Amino acid sequence: MSIVTRSLTTITKPVAPAITGRGIRVSWRIPLLPVLIAGLISLPILLLAAELLTPKLDLWAQLWSTVLPRMLGNTLLLMAGVGAGTLIIGTGLAWLVTMYQFPGCAFFDRALLLPLAMPAFIMGFIFMSLFDYAGPVQTAWRALFGRSAPFPDIHSGGGAIIVMTLVLYPYVYMLARSAFREQAGVTLEAARALGCGRKRAFWRIAIPMARPSLAAGAALALMEAMTDFATVRFFSFPTISEGVVRLWEGRMDRVAATELASLLMIVALALLVVERQLRGRARYHQQGGSGRRPVRAALKGQSKWGAFAVCALVLFAAFVLPIGQLVLWAVHEINGHVPGTWETVYGQYVGNSFALAGIAAVLTVGLALLLAHSARIWKSRFVHGLTRIGTMGYALPGSVIAAGVLLTIAPVDHTLHEWLGTGLLLTGSVVGLMYAYVVRFLAVAHKSVESSLDKVKPSMDEAARTLGARPWDVLRRIQAPLVANGVLAALILVFVDVMKELPATLLLRPFGLDTLGVWAYMLAAESFWQAASIPALTIVAVGLIPVILLMRTGDRA
Amino acid sequence: MTVLRWKFRLLPFALLTLLMALPVGAQNAGPQVVNIYSARHYGAMEAAFTAFTEATGIEVRLSQGSAQSILERLRAEGDQTIADVYFTIDAGGLSLAAEEGLLQPIESEILDAAIPADMRDPENRWFAVSQRIRTIVYNPNAVDPTELSTYEQLADPMWNGRLCLRPATHIYTISLVGSLIADLGEESAENVVAGWVANNPHYIDSDTRILETIAAGGCDVGLTNHYYLASELDQDPGFPVKLFWANQGEDERGAFRNVSGVGVTAAALNRENAVRLIEWMATDGQAADVTGIPGGNYEYPVNPDAELNPIIEAFGDFKIDPLPLSHYGQYQEQAVALLERTGYGF
Numbered sequence: 074m075s076i077v078t079r080s081l082t083t084i085t086k087p088v089a090p091a092i093t094g095r096g097i098r099v100s101w102r103i104p105l106l107p108v109l110i111a112g113l114i115s116l117p118i119l120l121l122a123a124e125l126l127t128p129k130l131d132l133w134a135q136l137w138s139t140v141l142p143r144m145l146g147n148t149l150l151l152m153a154g155v156g157a158g159t160l161i162i163g164t165g166l167a168w169l170v171t172m173y174q175f176p177g178c179a180f181f182d183r184a185l186l187l188p189l190a191m192p193a194f195i196m197g198f199i200f201m202s203l204f205d206y207a208g209p210v211q212t213a214w215r216a217l218f219g220r221s222a223p224f225p226d227i228h229s230g231g232g233a234i235i236v237m238t239l240v241l242y243p244y245v246y247m248l249a250r251s252a253f254r255e256q257a258g259v260t261l262e263a264a265r266a267l268g269c270g271r272k273r274a275f276w277r278i279a280i281p282m283a284r285p286s287l288a289a290g291a292a293l294a295l296m297e298a299m300t301d302f303a304t305v306r307f308f309s310f311p312t313i314s315e316g317v318v319r320l321w322e323g324r325m326d327r328v329a330a331t332e333l334a335s336l337l338m339i340v341a342l343a344l345l346v347v348e349r350q351l352r353g354r355a356r357y358h359q360q361g362g363s364g365r366r367p368v369r370a371a372l373k374g375q376s377k378w379g380a381f382a383v384c385a386l387v388l389f390a391a392f393v394l395p396i397g398q399l400v401l402w403a404v405h406e407i408n409g410h411v412p413g414t415w416e417t418v419y420g421q422y423v424g425n426s427f428a429l430a431g432i433a434a435v436l437t438v439g440l441a442l443l444l445a446h447s448a449r450i451w452k453s454r455f456v457h458g459l460t461r462i463g464t465m466g467y468a469l470p471g472s473v474i475a476a477g478v479l480l481t482i483a484p485v486d487h488t489l490h491e492w493l494g495t496g497l498l499l500t501g502s503v504v505g506l507m508y509a510y511v512v513r514f515l516a517v518a519h520k521s522v523e524s525s526l527d528k529v530k531p532s533m534d535e536a537a538r539t540l541g542a543r544p545w546d547v548l549r550r551i552q553a554p555l556v557a558n559g560v561l562a563a564l565i566l567v568f569v570d571v572m573k574e575l576p577a578t579l580l581l582r583p584f585g586l587d588t589l590g591v592w593a594y595m596l597a598a599e600s601f602w603q604a605a606s607i608p609a610l611t612i613v614a615v616g617l618i619p620v621i622l623l624m625r626t627g628d629r630a
Numbered sequence: 631m632t633v634l635r636w637k638f639r640l641l642p643f644a645l646l647t648l649l650m651a652l653p654v655g656a657q658n659a660g661p662q663v664v665n666i667y668s669a670r671h672y673g674a675m676e677a678a679f680t681a682f683t684e685a686t687g688i689e690v691r692l693s694q695g696s697a698q699s700i701l702e703r704l705r706a707e708g709d710q711t712i713a714d715v716y717f718t719i720d721a722g723g724l725s726l727a728a729e730e731g732l733l734q735p736i737e738s739e740i741l742d743a744a745i746p747a748d749m750r751d752p753e754n755r756w757f758a759v760s761q762r763i764r765t766i767v768y769n770p771n772a773v774d775p776t777e778l779s780t781y782e783q784l785a786d787p788m789w790n791g792r793l794c795l796r797p798a799t800h801i802y803t804i805s806l807v808g809s810l811i812a813d814l815g816e817e818s819a820e821n822v823v824a825g826w827v828a829n830n831p832h833y834i835d836s837d838t839r840i841l842e843t844i845a846a847g848g849c850d851v852g853l854t855n856h857y858y859l860a861s862e863l864d865q866d867p868g869f870p871v872k873l874f875w876a877n878q879g880e881d882e883r884g885a886f887r888n889v890s891g892v893g894v895t896a897a898a899l900n901r902e903n904a905v906r907l908i909e910w911m912a913t914d915g916q917a918a919d920v921t922g923i924p925g926g927n928y929e930y931p932v933n934p935d936a937e938l939n940p941i942i943e944a945f946g947d948f949k950i951d952p953l954p955l956s957h958y959g960q961y962q963e964q965a966v967a968l969l970e971r972t973g974y975g976f
Contacts, residue, residue, distance in 0.1 A: 139970045139971070140970065140976070205834075205839070205843070206832075206843045206846055206848030207839060207842035207843045207845065207846040212846060215846075215847075228832070228833070228834070306835070307835075309797065309833055309835070309975065309976075319799055319976075322698065322699045417676055418676075418692075586693075587693060595694060598835065598836070599836060599838070600836035600837075
């Protein structure tokens with residue numbers, strides 16, 4: 074702890090004897106805190122990897138001869154589909170709103186981020202109910218074109234890919250947009266001045282230069298697609314993630330679930346490597362700095378309305394339609410509702426969700442602060458590496474992390490019980506779940522905290538001290554305000570991510586701690602869509618908070 | 631400075647205390663409570679439990695999960711569990727839990743009188759509280775009921791592309807296939823299931839949606855629990871799907887019955903309240919309206935004195951497969967393996 078307070082108040086030189094208000098102290102030789110945190114985060118991952126070294130061969134043989142090939146194929150197909158889908162839609166929309174002037178382009182520029190608030194599984198059951206055989210769309214279709222009019226089967230990989238693309242494209246959109254903006258001011262105008270048309274500039278300059286951003290955005294989308302098990306289950310398109318949850322939760326077979334989770338971990342890590350490769354070391358910079366908004370070319374006639382229609386269609390399908398359906402269901406549920414049903418449990422589930430998300434946010438951001446500070450003190454490659462390890466959890470699906478966390482804490486639980494008779498102190502309480510949340514979301518918090526800490530230059534402290542401020546004043550008046558926004562943003566992001574998290578919550582939640590997400594999922598799984606709409610809307614409403622913040626800061630990015 | 635540092639030092643302890651306090655919150659309660667692990671879904675019981683609380687002053691606390699996951703949780707927690715009552719939707723789970731020592735025997739005159747012997751464990755470790763029949767449903771515009779007869783007959787190629795079935799992952803499918811194994815032997819059961827699979831069924835993971843798909847013409851025949859159809863008919867008496875009691879022929883065994891049932895956990899902290907709840911479920915809780923466990927869900931009561939909900943009364947009399955409930959558990963693993971071998975959808 075003392076490292077933090079010290080660094081908050083008196084960073085002078087890294088790893089040198091630090092001067093505190095009360096004298097000189099020598100820093101520890103080993104970066105203890107980052108080692109501890111990185112160790113804590115990587116332990117579940119390492120233990121899961123160790124499982125791979127001792128594979129249970131008969132189990133693998135049995136999985137391979139039955140469900141595994143299909144799951145593996147589906148997982149790869151889903152990733153290919155969602156990767157291509159989000160790249161095309163995200164990049165295309167970003168180009169459209171950055172480069173062209175058309176009706177509503179300023180509105181779409183921000184509004185196209187809105188689907189970020191929608192967890193994929195909620196979108197999944199809405200689309201399922203709307204587009205499956207008994208749903209209103211196909212019913213109307215048959216009424217129009219006759220009973221045997223063909224309609225694609227939504228119970229398929231195609232259905233799952235469409236739904237996930239619609240909720241995940243904003244990751245690519247967001248990053249592509251800021252990349253295009255950065256280029257647009259100078260580089261693209263230079264290209265245009267040299268006689269390069271807009272289309273050519275797009276393929277020859279914009280896309281290659283934006284490659285790191287596109288790769289990062291698509292990777293984020295794919296990580297989300299990989300962690301999902303509920304959407305693919307609604308669409309009868311089982312992936313490995315779905316298999317882990319099924320074996321664990323449905324077949325009571327934690328051993329097999331763990332084995333499968335270790336396989337999924339390899340796929341996830343492979344994705345991480347591919348992303349790093351694609352991003353490469355390349356950082357393209359333009360001359361002359363950014364800041365200048367690009368001049369948007371005004372579209373005319375058909376293309377003007379075409380651009381409008383494309384944006385409107387995506388926004389409608391990915392946000393207006395699902396929200397509208399949820400509100401409609403909720404109104405029906407509240408109007409025609411039987412006393413003693415949802416309102417008796419709603420408060421409890423909201424309380425559970427908020428408590429879990431709140432504690433997880435504080436815990437995660439606290440650890441992220443420690444990690445980021447340590448990195449500032451120990452400007453070493455070693456600590457930098459530890460930070461990388463500590464923040465890799467975001468790439469791993471929730472079910473993988475749940476399996477790893479259980480591998481880590483179950484022996485501890487067992488030992489404690491033998492010594493002290495404590496029972497299921499860790500696995501039976503929220504400790505396991507919190508552990509999983511921290512592993513999964515530390516990266517989110519760390520990124521936000523780190524960038525805000527970067528704004529605090531050591532020279533500021535020195536200047537303040539020179540001007541007579543005491544260390545406490547430096548912390549209170551200089552550092553805290555500078556860091557506060559980043560910390561707040563990190564708290565919000567983790568809070569919302571926990572609210573939306575499903576697999577780890579489902580697998581590790583202790584008795585009586587059903588959350589809004591679990592509630593919505595279970596109702597939706599039984600086709601009680603109307604009843605599911607109430608918790609679902611609550612989750613989306615909370616999810617909108619960071620999206621709106623993002624929309625407001627978007628122009629400055 | 632020192633104050634600040636102290637605050638930082640206390641922070642983790644404060645957090646830890648919070649963490650520890652959360653799960654305990656479910657346990658120590660001033661008022662009378664009973665904690666239930668329930669595989670029954672939302673909406674079907676809230677009104678009944680409200681009636682119980684009004685009658686007894688005992689508050690009902692529910693943690694819900696799939697049939698498999700609550701059993702697994704009970705196993706993992708063993709004598710540390712805070713559940714007083716295990717409430718599941720399948721006789722297999724009940725008998726497995728009893729055999730593994732997770733439930734305790736209950737001696738109660740009220741229960742002896744209210745629940746027939748074939749509706750409870752021979753050692754009184756669990757009691758059925760409602761009965762559900764998984765049977766054939768069909769679209770009368772597409773199917774003549776004389777074409778229908780048994781579960782086995784749905785393997786006939788005449789149903790190619792016309793079936794709607796629930797995926798292999800769901801306990802309803804597993805239990806039904808378990809009963810096929812018990813009644814026909816594993817080999818014949820496998821042939822039947824392989825026949826269903828060969829008919830390219832639509833797999834839909836919701837009985838309600840299976841019925842709605844049949845109503846819309848997406849399939850002609852399906853297998854669902856009877857009460858889902860009752861629920862549709864309650865909302866719309868003209869709902870265009872009909873029920874067919876399977877395997878009713880003279881030399882046939884009858885339709886497949888499952889039960890939802892309860893037991894008191896071996897480690898129950900609120901044993902008295904748990905017993906009172908089960909006694910209530912077996913008597914007043916057998917009501918045919920929303921205040922009853924069977925009634926709220928259109929199920930058949932277990933108490934012979936209880937009345938039938940008029941909607942299911944209209945389904946008529948039928949013969950039930952006499953397979954003893956306590957045998958269900960032993961076929962589950964085989965059923966899961968068989969479903970996987972045949973390539974049944976999931």
